[in-house]
Amino acid sequence: MARFVLKNCFVEINMSDISDHCSSAEIDLSKDDIDITNFGGAGREHAAGLQDNSIVLNLQQDFDASSIDSIFFPLWDQETEFTVTIRPTSDVVAADNPEFTATCILLEYKPLSGDVGSLSEVSVTCMVQRDTFTRATS
């Protein structure tokens, strides 16, 4: 399989394509670790519990109307669930360009963060609700 360099990752929040303001994206998939060890062996035994997934984005802050702050503040303020869609490239969904989608909620938001003279960036963690995370290849 060819190695892959992230260049034009597609990132969509609540239907808004914010790829041109996003500098990093991370999809964290995990399940609770349930200890099911018993007297039947000499080592621990694990079982997968509930999913606890999240999507972390690093964004270049933009206070223009309809841009980053205008998109994220209402989502945090109104505690509204929203859809997050991410693809490795902006090309159409395919086996080699899977689309990851989830319904998320924003529990934390730092609209302003940074040092003097630095680019204003904001890191957001979108918590995936229930079992809504999907991976599509077509």
Added chain:
Amino acid sequence: MGARRLPETVTKRFKVIGKHKIAGVAKGGEVTLTMTPGSMNCLIESGAIEEISAPAVTPPPVKTVKKETGNGSIRS
């Protein structure tokens, strides 16, 4: 135990007025979105879209019936 009720979605047509593409449609274009009312309100509040209202219906003109009073004058 009952199944969890998920939010209902609504479908509406919008004009894209913000700088970011909405569902793949750039500024000035029209897009049909199916979303929960809450997330749709957030998108409208962000200034990204505005709802395309249905064309106003012009009420038909009211007909005035003129009646003769019998004394030569006409009453509306």
